[in-house]
Amino acid sequence: MTPAINLAKKQKIVFQVHQYAHDKGSGAYGLEAVSKMGTNPKQVFKTLVVNLDNSQLAVAVLPVSHKLSMKHIAKVLGAKKATMADVDQVLRSTGYVLGGVSPLGQKKRLKTVLDKSALDFENIYISAGKRGLEIELNPLDLIKILSASCAEIRG
Numbered sequence: 001m002t003p004a005i006n007l008a009k010k011q012k013i014v015f016q017v018h019q020y021a022h023d024k025g026s027g028a029y030g031l032e033a034v035s036k037m038g039t040n041p042k043q044v045f046k047t048l049v050v051n052l053d054n055s056q057l058a059v060a061v062l063p064v065s066h067k068l069s070m071k072h073i074a075k076v077l078g079a080k081k082a083t084m085a086d087v088d089q090v091l092r093s094t095g096y097v098l099g100g101v102s103p104l105g106q107k108k109r110l111k112t113v114l115d116k117s118a119l120d121f122e123n124i125y126i127s128a129g130k131r132g133l134e135i136e137l138n139p140l141d142l143i144k145i146l147s148a149s150c151a152e153i154r155g
Contacts, residue, residue: 002129003105015137022132029099030064041065052079062115069155102129112148
């Protein structure tokens with residue numbers, strides 16, 4: 001069990017875990033999940049950690065088939081500038097390695113923004129906290145658990 005799965009269980013939400021054989025040579029983790037699970041790329045969401053004004057970290061959750069708009073995420077979170085957090089910051093704040101970062105069960109609770117396109121689906125897929133492991137859940141449950149905001153953050 002990962003912290004993400006444990007949190008989903010604790011919150012008593014309806015979810016399903018999907019596992020696939022992760023290819024260690026793959027660098028496009030989200031697109032690998034789409035390919036291996038045979039799912040709609042618009043329903044598989046990646047979790048990115050951003051640095052706001054070089055003073056605080058936040059989480060962006062958006063479809064794997066899109067890029068994050070740094071302008072949009074900064075504006076939504078009231079910052080002047082957003083940049084990608086470095087690998088060490090991601091590991092320290094979330095407890096997860098790249099390619100396995102889940103918005104659920106992170107070490108430190110960070111402000112989280114879910115791309116509004118998630119609301120187009122009854123269920124979305126997010127990382128379960130390990131490469132090759134995904135959680136399928138209702139986006140409204142994700143918003144509730146994380147007290148997340150929902151906005152257009154795709155570039």
